[in-house]
Amino acid sequence: MADTVPTLYDWCGGTDALHRLTEVFYDRVLADPLLEPVFRHMSPDHRDHVARWLGEVFGGPTDYTDELGGYPAMLRHHIGVGITEEQRSRWAALIALSADDAGLPDDPEFRSAFVAYVEWGTRLARANSAPGATPPPDAPTPRWGWGEAPPYTG
Template sequence: MTNKNIPTLYEWAGGMPVFEKLMIKFYDKVLQDELIGPVFKHMSPEHQRHVAHFIAEVFGGPKLYSSGEGSHAAMIMKHLGKHLTEAHRKRWVELLIATADELDLPADPEFRSAFVAYIEWGTRIAVINSNETGVTMNPDEPMPKWGWGEPGGPYQP
């Protein structure tokens, strides 16, 4: 039985303004970073907003990303052939968590556990896909949904 009084991760974080501010501040850091700055130097002016909407939707927010900006399959395809390394991934995670701390995102263990778990999961998939030239994927693959619990089961490509 689910408790209807439990907020989504999106709600607990503070809603869309928080995710949009997080990504703006985060990508400011990324562009200044010697290791991962070059990976993002040609990103579109909408990149931060798209990533904010993607993560917000994954965390239970409105379907802004999937209803007009892209799909889960499209997000996967954006990483193909980028040849991201574990060092890139770790730095991306480090900068995002530091930005979350600076912006006072909730620091309770439950939220941070879920937040960091998703960031770890997503960045590891991004590295795997970045070293591929193509993937077989249903173009209607649903968006990931992340909540307060564990993701369940081992990764299977």
């Protein structure tokens, strides 16, 4: 069965879907008074980089690791930022809303896996961004899957 279950990357629509997601999401972020100050100086490539990170995490191409430095590079973007719980929570809520607007699948199995990764990843980013945090510098890029409930294709 494992050979017939699509990755989260394939299920959501791949690169195009994740780029739509990051476009919609970062438009929301820049309009949000809590998050805009954190992201106001993001590079023009930031949206693409996040789409590539999510693609790799969800089982797609390893572009983020191969071309952008993988987990160590992602970690460097968070060290010392001091993300608050309120900012983390808002980020998670906005990306979930953005998934709807970007047309990502809305089946419960996909959304459960998507939200589980967002919760895990944002909580890790908050912890890694805390003053004095010393996270492991060379962990692998995570690969996220379906968890307990693969998609129903019957």
